[in-house]
Amino acid sequence: MTGTSASLQAKFRQGLSLHRHGDLEGAERIYRDVLESQPAHFDSLHMLGLAALQRARTEAGIALIQRAIGINDRVPAAHNNLGKGFLDLQRPEAALPCFDRALALDAGHREIHLNRAKAQLALGRSDEALASYQDALALQPDAEIHRNCGNILYRQKRYREALAAYDSAWRLKPDLLGIEGHRLDTRLHLADWNDLDQDAASLVASVRAGKPSTQPFIFLAAPGQAADQQQCARLWAERLHPPAATPLSRGERYAHERIRIAYLSADFRVHPMAFLFAGLIEHHDRSHFDIIGISFGTDDGSEIRARIETAFETFVDARAMSEREIAALIRAREIDIAVDLMGYTTNSRTGIFAQRPAPVQAQYLGFPGTMGAPYIDYVIADGVVVPADERGFYSEKVVTLPDCYFVNDDRRAVASRIFSRAELGLPPEDFVFCCFNSTHKITPALFDRWMQLLAVVDGSVLWLLRDNADAVDNLRREASHRGIDPARLVFADRLPAPEHLARHRAADLFLDTLPYNAHTTAADALWAGLPVLTCLGATFAGRVAASMLRAVGLPELIAPSLDDYERLAIALAVDRERLAEIRARLARNRLTKPLFDTALFTRRMEAAFAAMHARHQAGLPPDHIEIHRAG
Structure with a gap:
């Protein structure tokens, strides 16, 4: 190495030292000085490009790294950093070949496998991403990578494998962000109830202790109160979605005609x-x-x-x-x-x-709850899902719509096909209880009640949605443990929406879940003409079906407790005339009551938007808003 080359390398190392200590501006000056003397200095071009990426000058950084690779294409880190730049530009199709090239040069670099997985996920290639994560795990066990594998398997409904991945992450790092919630949620999807109540109570305790142990959406199915859900959402927002230091809007009042x-x-x-x-x-x-x-x-x-x-x-x-x-x-x-x-x-x-x-x-x-974030001004709800005395559990101001907050489309098609009970696997004459909610909303305590219904109502069956094979096996096993023939649980496969709505006619009564109600599934049942029996819960997510039933004129189907829920279900199964009258009333009300009046609902939403806008235009901060029926 000549004296000049040695001097340039020494200078480059000074820049590299500044770079490693976070002085990107100082490092860039030195890299440019080196390049003035030696324009083809690979390391300076590469690191100058990396510094540009780190300072959000992404396109400039990519161009510099590409120049460096043109000089020397045998450095894995350069290809890896180029791929990261393309990912920053939301161009995974350009990023993936960069990571492939980097791994061809160095298959033992864990970070490259992880970056490759990100690109594959962005391209919808989840199986390939799973393999990339597993290659990274083979190099070094890591809780976050196990969690990432679990997330992919979960989305593929491979819940048993997902749970194994989450358990591995849990063993390595029990306080890993969200992992406790992932484990509980996956067990609920599996209907794996061994010590489930203990795990659920532990998750609630973790949230109360101030730990970001679960995603807020997962926590809706846990036995927490409104205050717990607010705490969970606030912890999540603070950790993952803090408000920007410099907000884009400074409260401008636009002068638009509309x-x-x-x-x-x-x-x-x-x-x-x-x-x-x-x-x-x-x-x-x-x-x-x-x-x-x-x-x-x-x-x-x-x-x-x-x-x-x-x-x-x-x-x-x-x-x-x-x-x-x-x-x-x-x-x-x-x-x-x-x-x-x-x-x-x-x-x-x-x-x-x-x-x-x-x-x-x-x-x-x-999302049926508070987001716990200071930058969300309003949550749109109604007086059933968010009573006035519980507004304090919401970080947002509450906009209360009349009747029901839940939008419906009165153009939704119900197939004309008439399903016979025989083709659905249902008994021709006996009573059919139905619940098409996701399996994760079914709790052991509620299942106990359902099995009591089957024990009391001779010949009755419970018609559920087939979510995954493990859940089917586990639910049938749980029925057997409670003295009920597992064959009395009938599972429905998924169908296109119009046909799915039409097959509701084959059921007699929809049984809601708690603490997390039916939402879209309750609207489906009511739109299809199937009465829904619910129990009023302690949170927004547990009161949605009650809100719908009030808005469709069937408040008598809202039970105040699970004991009342069980008694009312039995009474309706025994008194077919009473149930027939309710069903006939639903058939009349679905086209005359507010729940399915899309035009009326839209006017009320517009009144809510106009009220929010008027407050802002008047220079007033957000506040609770009530929209009255005349609106």
């Missing part, structure tokens, strides 16, 4: 939310409201996706955009009210709202 409403969701596709929501968009009054849809989920090419795209005045497919870019879009379009339809559900992007892109921000429908 109020600009942006609805944000990943679920404008074949998803329960989309089927419920489409009619609301179509009924919005375009003379007073400018309605914008921002989608950051997949385009499945479905009829409901096309219908929703057409219904919005403006529809933005933002899948390839970062949270920051979506937030900037909302700010640039001067949105008056941004509405989060996701909350903490799967594929949510709470970070958009954390940057405060709109002067007024609300959450609705997707």
Whole structure:
């Protein structure tokens, strides 16, 4: 090495030292000095590119690293960093070959396997991502990687394997973010109830102790109170979605002729939310409201996706955009009210709202609880799901709609097909109790009640949704342990929505769950003409069916306790005439009462938006809002 080369290398090492100590600006100056003397200095180009990536100058960083690779393409770290840059630009298709090349040069680098998994997940290649995570685990056991494997397996409904992955993470790091909740939730999906009550109580205790032990959506099925759910959401928001240091909106009051409403969701596709929501968009009054849809989920090419795209005045497919870019879009379009339809559900992007892109921000429908975040101004609810004396358990101000907060689409098609009980595996004459809720909402205490019903009502069966084979086996085993023939549990496979709605006619009574009620499944049953029996719960998630029943004129089907729930179920099964009268009343009410009146509901939502907007325009902070029936 010549003296000049040695001097340049020494200088480069000075820059590298500054870089490692976080002085990116100082490091960049030195790297540029080296490059002035030797433009083809690989290390300086590479590290200057990395510094640019770290300072969010992503495109410049990519260009520099590409120049470096043009000089020397045998350095795995350069290909890895180039791939990370493409991931930052939401370009996983460009990132993946970079990670493949890096691994071809160094298959023993754990971080590259992890980055490769991120790119594969972003491309929807979950099996390949799982293999990449497992390659990383082979190099070094790691709790977070086990959790990531569990998350993939969970989404694939491979719950037994997911639980094993979560258990591995739990053993390595019991306080790993969210892991306690993942384990409980997966066990509920499996109907694996051994010591379940103890695990559920432990999760509630963890949240009360201030630990971010679970995602808030998972916690809805735990036996916590409204205060516990608020604590859980607040801990999650503080840890993962803190408010931006510099909010994009500073409380601007826009002078628009129409109020600009942006609805944000990943679920404008074949998803329960989309089927419920489409009619609301179509009924919005375009003379007073400018309605914008921002989608950051997949385009499945479905009829409901096309219908929703057409219904919005403006529809933005933002899948390839970062949270920051979506937030900037909302700010640039001067949105008056941004509405989060996701909350903490799967594929949510709470970070958009954390940057405060709109002067007024609300959450609705997707998440039945508080988000615990200071940047969500309002939650849209009703007086049943959020009584006035419980508003203090919500970080948001509560907008109380009359009757029911839950939107329905009165255009939802019910197939004309008449299913025979025989083809559904049901007895021809005996009583059919039904619950099409997800298995994770079924608790041992509630199952005890259901088995009591089967014991008392001769020949009756319980018709459930087939979620996964393990859950079917476990539920039948639990029935047998309670002295009930497992054959009296009948499981229904999934069907397209119109056919699924139509087969409800074969049941006699829908049995709701607690502490987490039926939501879309209750609306499905009522729309199809099947009475729903519920028990009033202690939280928002446990009161949704009660809200619907009041709005459809059947309040007598709301039991105040599980004892009353059990007695009423037996009474209705025995007194077929009484049940027939309720069913006939439901058939009349579904087209005359507020629950399924989409146009009326839309007017009330618009009154809510107008009230939020008026407060802001008057310079007033958010406050509780009540919309009256005249609205």
